[in-house]
Amino acid sequence: MHPDIDKYAHITSPIHRWDPRVKIAFLGVLIITIATLNKLPLIAVAFACCIALVLISRLPVSFVTKRLLPATFLLLPFFIIIPLTMPGETAVKILAFSFNLEGLVIASKVYLKALSIVMLIITIMGTAPFTDSLKAMERLKMPSMLVQMTLFTYRYIFVFLMETKRMNTAMCSRNFIKKTNLHTLKTMGNFVGMLLVRSFEKAEKIYQAMLSRGYDGVLKTFFEYKIVALDYVKGSLVMIVCITLFIGDKLL
Amino acid sequence: MHISEGVLPPQVWIGGFVVAGGILAATVRKMKTDELPKISVITAVFFVASLINVPLGPTSVHLLLIGLVGVVLGWTAFVSIFLGLTLQALLFQFGGVTALGANACMMGIPALCAYGIFSLRKRFKIKHREAVFGAIAGASGTLLAGIFLAGFLALSGDQFYGVAKLALLAHIPVMIIEGAVTGFAAAFLHKVKPEILEGNALDASRY
Structure with missing residues (x-):
């Protein structure tokens, strides 16, 4: 999907x-x-x-x-x-x-x-x-905050889809195979944890980049x-x- | 684990929107402008992570991570879950637009409870408490979501009692997987970047 x-x-x-x-x-x-x-x-x-x-x-x-x-x-x-x-x-x-x-x-x-x-x-x-x-x-007067957040989230879904793909390739190249066992669950837990750690660091950088382009909490469009x-x-x-x-x- | 479009009668899905709207209004008010892009980025991670399939015998289930959203985001977890569900409804046609409020309650309130359970860990001096409480938070978040799901279906009329019971049963294996993954993820975060689990995770991203 x-x-x-x-x-x-x-x-x-x-x-x-x-x-x-x-x-x-x-x-x-x-x-x-x-x-x-x-x-x-x-x-x-x-x-x-x-x-x-x-x-x-x-x-x-x-x-x-x-x-x-x-x-x-x-x-x-x-x-x-x-x-x-x-x-x-x-x-x-x-x-x-x-x-x-x-x-x-x-x-x-x-x-x-x-x-x-x-x-x-x-x-x-x-x-x-x-x-x-x-x-x-x-x-149409939907809360601006929610619309903005949906827009940002949508934007970063694609970034993290690529990131998961990369991490997945790395795991596969180390011969990781998903099975119904505790090892798989532990690996998945670490995988999600790693993804989160990276995203927290990325989130701060993204925010700084947005600030430097004049972001002030309001969505501005040209058309x-x-x-x-x-x-x-x-x-x-x-x-x-x-x-x-x-x-x-x-x-x- | 979504309630689909067309299942709930108007009084239930409108009720869902009212409750979800109330909780959203209460949490959004507490949010600062600088948190807005950050919560969005983290929501994107959870969105992508919930697409990961975990094998379960002959079939596979996808991760829900309700508990982990609560553990990491605290009070803002409800907003994050609402966003995730909105995008799932609009992009994948999972769940539904009319059922959005009910779905947000079904997963968002358990996420807040998971946050509550996880913050209890500080009162206990045991080994691996992050893993233990993470696992409890993950499992109980999923269980609560199952109970909410069954409750919403039961509220919708006698004809859905059977579906409600089966839906609750289906949550048991998912509960075990969620508990384990959330526990391991919490232990990992505690080892690698403990600030994330301190409740003020969004400030922790400053370095």
Whole structure:
């Protein structure tokens, strides 16, 4: 797994051209709406809408499906565990186990909701460079401190990924093989410790470098966003979907 | 060990955000500007370290390091864990955006507890106390996270009781691995750079 979520941020599509602030705000509302849905038919509609959005964004299908994998596998056991453990009358006896069919409905609700939201996050984060998305979040009044820290952490993840790779190569060249034993655990403990020691020293140097470039706790950017009417048209379309889903869920 | 998107009902995930927001506000207020980039850099290390796989019989588990975050960062551990989870949700689609608050409580509060347990070591005059208390902090941090996870699932309705029980059981082997790795890492840090474990680790990076 590699943190290259914005690998396809440079291609063009109606979603890519959408102003990041408007995009995050309106798709954020859609995420919250989906998270509150209760009825299976409407969740299915929401799922279809999310697939449509992913297709509009022109992100490669293989890229999206690869990123959907963790959510897909994590939730698959729900289809077995929930029906087996859920109390209820609609249970079907198979051998010694009672299999509750209602559990399957619940599992599919959770599953479709999760996949829909994950697809939306991929669409939001995948269609703009990560730093642009974060700056947009700051403009949307998210706490500046948290946004800045997320940005710094993101920057240094890549540095320490290289560092771990280097340390790993060094360990492998000394014939270290991971096994289920105490020696492996001790080596991993020392490995993490070493990584921390190095990072503490690096953290101070980085801070000095930032100070010497005039860092004073405020994030400064050079480019300005421009919102055009089309951005709001796209936003209203999303809003209509949200309201329809919300009312449909209450009425059905 | 994340709660995924779509599992929790609104009242639980909104509640998670409220609690996490409260703890964040309380800790961020105590932070100084110079700590901000440093905590970020250390969070990046924990983020990368949590991608390391440790073999466990036929399968493998990845490190959580909840306890170690607490041991090293003290009060600011909650912020660090919140950041790590945000990035995991945005970059890897692990966990979820709506479940972020609940996930932050589930791992952040145990990290603070681990810090509390680890700072008790000073009252004991035993050999290898850093290793012993590191191991206890690492193991109990993981156990607490498991209990939180099971609790959140149980709060979400009867249908998740089975999942909650299994999730708690799955934490037992992870607990042993986490305890050992945290213990060894704490012993290593004590030997190599003891200032890191003194609670004012961010000042210790000045040299």
